[in-house]
Amino acid sequence: MKLYKCFISCILSFLFCVNGQVSDVIDNNLTTEHSLELTQSLNLARQERIQEVCNRLNLKYSLEDIPDNQLEHILIDESHRFLYCYVPKVACTNWKRILMILTGKWNDTDVLSIPAHLAHSPGMFRNLSSVPKDQRSYMLDNFQKMLIVRNPFERLLSAYRNKLEGDTPSAKYFQDRVGRRIIKAFRANPSNESLELGHDVSFREFALFLTSRADELADVVTNEHWQPITSLCHPCLIKYTLVGKYETLLEDSVLSLHSINASHVQFPRLAHTSGTSDKLHRYYSRLELPLVRKLYKLYKRDYALFHYDLDNIVGFDLG
Numbered sequence: 001m002k003l004y005k006c007f008i009s010c011i012l013s014f015l016f017c018v019n020g021q022v023s024d025v026i027d028n029n030l031t032t033e034h035s036l037e038l039t040q041s042l043n044l045a046r047q048e049r050i051q052e053v054c055n056r057l058n059l060k061y062s063l064e065d066i067p068d069n070q071l072e073h074i075l076i077d078e079s080h081r082f083l084y085c086y087v088p089k090v091a092c093t094n095w096k097r098i099l100m101i102l103t104g105k106w107n108d109t110d111v112l113s114i115p116a117h118l119a120h121s122p123g124m125f126r127n128l129s130s131v132p133k134d135q136r137s138y139m140l141d142n143f144q145k146m147l148i149v150r151n152p153f154e155r156l157l158s159a160y161r162n163k164l165e166g167d168t169p170s171a172k173y174f175q176d177r178v179g180r181r182i183i184k185a186f187r188a189n190p191s192n193e194s195l196e197l198g199h200d201v202s203f204r205e206f207a208l209f210l211t212s213r214a215d216e217l218a219d220v221v222t223n224e225h226w227q228p229i230t231s232l233c234h235p236c237l238i239k240y241t242l243v244g245k246y247e248t249l250l251e252d253s254v255l256s257l258h259s260i261n262a263s264h265v266q267f268p269r270l271a272h273t274s275g276t277s278d279k280l281h282r283y284y285s286r287l288e289l290p291l292v293r294k295l296y297k298l299y300k301r302d303y304a305l306f307h308y309d310l311d312n313i314v315g316f317d318l319g
């Protein structure tokens with residue numbers, strides 16, 4: 001087991017190294033058999049890990065027991081026999097854009113030519129919640145099923161920065177709907193401006209909001225942007241066949257497109273944001289350790305299932 005783990009982490013560090021230093025070279029060869037095979041072996045190892053952790057969790061319920069609306073994150077592309085469970089803050093805009101191309105909602109194959117807001121517009125895709133049970137089982141048994149995951153604290157920080165710190169229209173909307181209520185509930189002497197605009201929620205207030213589970217905030221605490229991936233996609237009840245990670249997004253996306261015979265669509269090669277771990281450390285060090293622990297507890301299953309740890313954030317692993 002130990003040896004196996006080492007094997008996987010060696011492959012991982014290999015990917016990181018190659019990726020960081022000679023990215024042009026590997027880019028040219030990304031679609032070669034060799035790198036697809038390597039990516040597929042990582043994908044299979046991730047599936048095995050998920051299976052192992054799920055067995056240990058020994059859940060007492062099945063897919064039959066959960067309400068239909070808990071399947072609404074699973075988007076359907078029937079023509080490519082493909083299901084994609086989208087997770088906000090994990091490349092979901094680009095993958096929704098791709099889904100638009102695959103399902104014929106967009107003509108061009110240039111992914112970035114599609115306006116982001118269009119990809120997020122309500123009703124754009126069919127999802128599994130409204131599919132009759134027998135048809136749903138057929139899809140789950142026979143289609144490729146993709147999930148892309150990310151370190152939970154990294155995803156959380158990304159959501160905070162994007163929705164509560166930002167000043168885009170979408171951030172303004174969140175500040176108005178959620179920020180104001182967080183300030184009202186968790187700030188001792190808020191200014192009128194803060195109460196009115198909800199524009200300056202601190203990261204600590206955000207963490208308090210998530211961990212206190214106050215009844216009066218129940219409707220926003222379950223927002224998809226900070227819901228654990230486990231609650232959005234049910235990886236113990238649905239056996240995903242393509243498990244990608246944010247860290248290897250490009251390779252994993254190429255594999256997925258290959259698996260559904262859609263290699264004519266190119267996943268956008270965006271420059272990776274730099275300094276992520278610095279940023280993580282900066283924000284999370286503003287929280288006292290008990291609060292970090294409480295926050296970690298909320299995402300404990302995501303951490304275990306997707307094999308992440310807290311080393312790079314608080315300097316040691318809480319698990």
Ligand SMILES: *[C@@H]1O[C@H](CO)[C@@H](O)[C@H](O)[C@H]1NC(C)=O
Pocket residue numbers: 025026028029032
């Ligand atoms: C890409 O892979 C092929 C073999 O599949 C190899 O001949 C070629 O040199 C590689 N190109 C680069 C730039 O590494």
Ligand SMILES: *[C@@H]1O[C@H](CO)[C@@H](O)[C@H](O)[C@H]1NC(C)=O
Pocket residue numbers: 072073122123125126127128129130
């Ligand atoms: C899922 O489909 C239902 C029924 O068509 C729809 O009401 C709901 O908004 C969809 N959810 C998402 C997240 O797309």
Ligand SMILES: *[C@@H]1O[C@H](CO)[C@@H](O)[C@H](O)[C@H]1NC(C)=O
Pocket residue numbers: 104105106107
């Ligand atoms: C597809 O392209 C044609 C011709 O350019 C255009 O008329 C049509 O509106 C496009 N359809 C969609 C769904 O974008």
Ligand SMILES: *[C@@H]1O[C@H](CO)[C@@H](O)[C@H](O)[C@H]1NC(C)=O
Pocket residue numbers: 192
């Ligand atoms: C804040 O609002 C209250 C009530 O509306 C008002 O009495 C007070 O003067 C306001 N304070 C400032 C600094 O504007």
Ligand SMILES: *[C@@H]1O[C@H](CO)[C@@H](O)[C@H](O)[C@H]1NC(C)=O
Pocket residue numbers: 080081259260261
């Ligand atoms: C993709 O192509 C292969 C080989 O032609 C075929 O066996 C497979 O069923 C296709 N998959 C989908 C989802 O169309």
